[in-house]
Amino acid sequence: MSKKKLNIRNKLYGLLLFNLIWYFVAGLVDSPVLIGPVATYVNMFNIMPSMWSHLTVSLERIVVGLLISILAGAAIGIVMARSPKVNSMLSPLVYFTYPVPKLALLPVVMLLTGIGEISKIIMIILIVIFQVIISTRDAVNNIPKDNYNVLISLGAGKMQQFREITFPAILPDLFTTLRIALGIAVSVLFFTETYGTDRGMGYYIVDAWMRINYLDMYAGIALLSIMGFLLFLLIDLADTVCCKWNKAISV
């Protein structure tokens, strides 16, 4: 219990520290292009109604993109770990495409899928899924064989082995991957939303920038950050609830 409290206190401390630094730097620089936190938050609340629809669009793209990446990536990772044949077929492809700067593929994806929702979601998936595949595969490979052996000796089927062993064993790694993926996905989303769309937080921020409305621009950045932060907290919460055993203190 005290550990959990400490965790929350740490997060609040981080939030406070960040805003303090922002506050003092903005005060020191004293420039119209570096707006401080107080003015930003006040404006954010004032223009919230006009930002709301942009926020929900961005949130939807992130959630759908991440969900597809995690589900498909984990499935591929598990199959690769359990089948040497599939692994030797897909591994070279995954390794080859891993360092390719996929953000640069945005024009290609947009040419192929148009400027609608699909291109944004595909970009998120394209960038996040490889990480999910690799970390899932490695997590499955790290499960002690003894765990499976006991189930085999009981005559357990493949589905029972998945439910009792594979899935719970890789869950903590999936949450870790999801955390990393979230940070990347928010950045990718921002980038994709600056082209060929008039909806989403990325569009809102760049539009305000072009209109030289720095107050709105900062409000947009702050709101996008808060969205990311809240999603991050949500993942943390799910991790704490689902993987209590992983926090158990070893004897």
Next chain:
Amino acid sequence: MLRIRDISVKFGDTTILNRINLELNAGEIYGIIGPSGSGKSTFLHVLCNIIQAFEGEILLNEETLHPRKHKIAFVPQHYGLPDWQRVDRNILLPQRIRKEDNSEHFQAHYRNILEGLDLTGLTKRFPRELSGGQRQRVSLARAFVQRPDILLMDEPFSALDAITSENSQELFLNLWKENRTTTIFTTHNVAEAVKLGKRIILFSPAPATVLKVIDNPVHTQEKTNDEWEMMRFTQEIKSHIKALWE
């Protein structure tokens, strides 16, 4: 009666088990002694269906041994307790896999085993929150709770310190006396084999064959420990090992 006929296992070109033949009586404890890497674990893995590529046949009461037909309880060397399952969920794993009922009668049996292995207060802990001895007892509980036709234990006490190991052996023997399960365990500790095994099976260095099956005159399941007789028999086994392994 468990009949093991001409069991051979090869990994590539390497022969691990070379024509193992054994006939084991129901309701007895058999201890397999063999050098490290001689294929003792492989032999147990064949019996519990983990290794399916083998020659020969295994018959339990004239029927091919299989986890779908028989209750095989396996205690692996490192206990094989999933970290994410609390002690009670771990022990009841066989019930879930076989979708067996959770009757009053079973509950009494379950509680009896928890008490017998001194686990009653630990059921809500995760394996990581247990000591080595406690983890080993959870693994034993999971084996006994299913009232198995056959119990297989791979080096069950070797990871424990001397005192914990002795304590665990006592608890095991008490529980075994109530259930009389046909048991096969492996060990490289002669004293352990003598203490627990009604009969002692000597494996050769790799590739494993059965060198000798020795009746244990001082098996503790029937009479009180006769320390002197036990020491004498331990020496006898050791001299067999010396003569046969070289």
